Amino acid sequence: MPTHTDESAALGTLRQEVREFLMTLPATLRTELGGVDTWLSGWNIDFTRALAERGWIGMTIPREYGGHARTHLERFVVTEELLAAGAPVAAHWIADRQVAPTLLRFGTEEVRREFLPEIAAGRCYFGIGMSEPDSGSDLASVRTKAHRVDGGWTVSGTKLWTSGGHLAHAFIALVRTAPLDASDRHAGLSQLLVRLDDPGVDVRPVISAGGHHHFNEVVLDDVFVPDHRLVGEEGDGWMQVTSELSFERSGPERFLSTMQLFEQAMADPAVAENVADVDSGRQLARLAGLHEMSRAVAGSLQRGEEADVSAALVKVLGTTFEGDLAEWIDQSAGSASGVESRTKSLATRGVIQRPGFTLRGGTNEILRGVIARGLGMR
Amino acid sequence: MNTIDPDLLQVMRDVVRSRGLIDRLDQGVDGIRLEGAQWHQLQELGLATLTLPEEHGGSGASWLESAALLREAAAAAAHLPLVETDLLAAWLLREADLPVDDRPRTVAVLDESGHSPLVPWAGEVERIVVLAHADGRRVVADLDPSDVDIEPVASRSGLPRSSVRVTGTVDGTPVDDGTETQILLRGALGRAVQSVGAMERIVELCVEHTTVRVQFGRPLCKFQSVQNLVSDIAAETALARSAVDAAVTDAAITDLAGPSSAFRVAVARSCVGHASSTVIRNAHQVHGAIGTTVEHPLQLLTLPLLDWRNEFGGVRFWDRLLGSTLRATSGSVWELATGATSAEFDKVLMEASR
Numbered sequence A: 001m002p003t004h005t006d007e008s009a010a011l012g013t014l015r016q017e018v019r020e021f022l023m024t025l026p027a028t029l030r031t032e033l034g035g036v037d038t039w040l041s042g043w044n045i046d047f048t049r050a051l052a053e054r055g056w057i058g059m060t061i062p063r064e065y066g067g068h069a070r071t072h073l074e075r076f077v078v079t080e081e082l083l084a085a086g087a088p089v090a091a092h093w094i095a096d097r098q099v100a101p102t103l104l105r106f107g108t109e110e111v112r113r114e115f116l117p118e119i120a121a122g123r124c125y126f127g128i129g130m131s132e133p134d135s136g137s138d139l140a141s142v143r144t145k146a147h148r149v150d151g152g153w154t155v156s157g158t159k160l161w162t163s164g165g166h167l168a169h170a171f172i173a174l175v176r177t178a179p180l181d182a183s184d185r186h187a188g189l190s191q192l193l194v195r196l197d198d199p200g201v202d203v204r205p206v207i208s209a210g211g212h213h214h215f216n217e218v219v220l221d222d223v224f225v226p227d228h229r230l231v232g233e234e235g236d237g238w239m240q241v242t243s244e245l246s247f248e249r250s251g252p253e254r255f256l257s258t259m260q261l262f263e264q265a266m267a268d269p270a271v272a273e274n275v276a277d278v279d280s281g282r283q284l285a286r287l288a289g290l291h292e293m294s295r296a297v298a299g300s301l302q303r304g305e306e307a308d309v310s311a312a313l314v315k316v317l318g319t320t321f322e323g324d325l326a327e328w329i330d331q332s333a334g335s336a337s338g339v340e341s342r343t344k345s346l347a348t349r350g351v352i353q354r355p356g357f358t359l360r361g362g363t364n365e366i367l368r369g370v371i372a373r374g375l376g377m378r
Numbered sequence B: 001m002n003t004i005d006p007d008l009l010q011v012m013r014d015v016v017r018s019r020g021l022i023d024r025l026d027q028g029v030d031g032i033r034l035e036g037a038q039w040h041q042l043q044e045l046g047l048a049t050l051t052l053p054e055e056h057g058g059s060g061a062s063w064l065e066s067a068a069l070l071r072e073a074a075a076a077a078a079h080l081p082l083v084e085t086d087l088l089a090a091w092l093l094r095e096a097d098l099p100v101d102d103r104p105r106t107v108a109v110l111d112e113s114g115h116s117p118l119v120p121w122a123g124e125v126e127r128i129v130v131l132a133h134a135d136g137r138r139v140v141a142d143l144d145p146s147d148v149d150i151e152p153v154a155s156r157s158g159l160p161r162s163s164v165r166v167t168g169t170v171d172g173t174p175v176d177d178g179t180e181t182q183i184l185l186r187g188a189l190g191r192a193v194q195s196v197g198a199m200e201r202i203v204e205l206c207v208e209h210t211t212v213r214v215q216f217g218r219p220l221c222k223f224q225s226v227q228n229l230v231s232d233i234a235a236e237t238a239l240a241r242s243a244v245d246a247a248v249t250d251a252a253i254t255d256l257a258g259p260s261s262a263f264r265v266a267v268a269r270s271c272v273g274h275a276s277s278t279v280i281r282n283a284h285q286v287h288g289a290i291g292t293t294v295e296h297p298l299q300l301l302t303l304p305l306l307d308w309r310n311e312f313g314g315v316r317f318w319d320r321l322l323g324s325t326l327r328a329t330s331g332s333v334w335e336l337a338t339g340a341t342s343a344e345f346d347k348v349l350m351e352a353s354r
Helices: A009-023 A045-053 A072-084 A090-106 A109-120 A237-250 A259-266 A277-302 A308-333 A341-357 A364-374 B006-016 B036-044 B063-075 B082-095 B179-212 B224-254 B261-287 B298-308 B315-328 B333-337 B343-353
Strands: A126-129 A145-149 A152-160 A170-176 A189-195 A201-207 A213-226 B105-109 B115-120 B127-134 B137-143 B149-153 B161-165
Touching: A009 A072, A045 A090, A072 A259, A072 A277, A090 A109, A090 A126, A090 A189, A090 A237, A126 A213, A145 A170, A152 A170, A152 A189, A170 A237, A189 A213, A189 A237, A237 A277, A237 A308, A259 A277, A259 A308, A259 A341, A259 B333, A277 A308, A277 B224, A277 B261, A277 B315, A277 B333, A308 A341, A308 A364, A308 B224, A364 B224, B006 B036, B006 B063, B063 B082, B063 B179, B063 B224, B063 B298, B082 B105, B082 B127, B082 B137, B082 B179, B105 B115, B105 B179, B115 B149, B127 B179, B137 B179, B179 B224, B179 B261, B179 B298, B179 B343, B224 B261, B261 B298, B261 B315, B261 B343, B315 B333, B315 B343
Parallel strands: A126 A170, B105 B127
Antiparallel strands: A145 A152, A152 A213, A170 A189, A201 A213, B115 B161, B127 B137, B149 B161
């Protein structure tokens, strides 16, 4: 693990600023707080715009691209507070978390100028274009193909599990730009930025077992992508995706998805009477420990260190924890009378969403492999 | 910065690893004695009383350096009374304005009848500092072991543990009422740091063993089921380390008297305690039968963990205090977790120590 990163007084002040911002929101937005798993499903453009006005989107984007030139640790503090409050941050989440860093590192100047200021303004939303119907954990097996044509590429294939794809403006698709080489499966992959309103793009809903629509299937049928929307180098897609995943895996969303359920349950006397202090204390300690661990990774990203293994460590423990929390509270709330309907509805959402926690962003089984490789066992 | 001088770290490592794990296998049978030669080296290097201020003959270092030494010693299974001498006894003598030096010591927190059921290293050290009751006050005295009754009690690892009894009134120097709680916190954090040192070495032993040991024609580390067991050990150890680092960093600044100090110690103890379950179970699982014997060094690390997690408050003791705080707090769970309202925890701890 990276070394401990302390929270400076300035970061503590920023934390208080976010808490105050949330408490003083206009009533129409304040009622949108308090959800479970809101970074995936809480899509609220008004909230996103309000955050952008405070300068809390695109925080780490340089000023010349419309961002705020702040540190990873500052962004960490802000996102932690938003997630802990169950704020609806899904609209800008992917764009802010991983598209902006990816474009800054690998994008062409034209693409940066086109997208980064819009992302920072809270006006441009992204999905993820990695998985496919036949490529879940085995990402290197993607079959979406891009052919060279005059001035760019034509892309055909199907992407799956694109959260918010029906509402987003674009995604970065991982595609094959060279045929599969069985001796080096990671070669021949590239990343292309695709606008979801381009001709030939068809976004189809995938409804979750809880009846919600956040996932989509995105069918690409001879979609033209101009040259300047190739992200990074042709053939470097695997390396780029792997570095993107460090940002995707280590953040506070990997342990705070059910934080509001914890809050609500502890404030609900009918649940609290079924809860033993030793159990709530254990969960509190784990929460505080994960908060330290996740911040250590943010500090490490700030210093520009490799964080893939430490990010995997956080995600394995964090996603298990947030699911265990939902399970424990659901069992404590049970059928007890007097349990507030709000606790029950959050608990329902928690236990139904739970299977996704340890799947998305790389299953915990894949991540254990990443950890084992870091230990030199593979 | 939160890191210590790498040269100092190397010096620490050289001393405690002057005997390897294999050289220590007899500990598993004969028990653990204070290692006079190593202690003498530590004294010469000023490492025996690292955190004691320089004007009192110590090295004036902080909890950061102390934690590094404790981790190194625990990882080498060099079980020395460092927590007891430096973090507890020397600190307590300074609190009482009594003279102190770098001889090995321990602390016995006595009840009103003059008894303490479990004192580490009591039969091995040169002085025993007692925190006793006298005329309704807490007093401190630096005693010769011959002035107290020492009855060895069994420990799981063979680490020396004794029941200590003092008859008659202790003629001591009065100290603050909160001293006992401070001893609890200091000891608890010391044990948490030692535990992390042992767990980090266990991760190394697991990687080593599974790389070397071949079954079914392949090294064990090539089996995914084995990789999963070791990955979970590494993850729990990393979480424990993060929680302990947070408490140590706080202690380095506040000497455990800060607004969030006690809360951070409790979090560290809970994370370390629960981590130890996974670490011990999985480590023995990947080592197979050999790891359960005195012929293998694994037990030199796992058995002390089983002792340490029950000392200075057990796992459930710290869990319960944290849970009671949640019940009592007027703030949110999140505010508590991020340390904003830990005055609530201090109140719960005070009540529990009463």
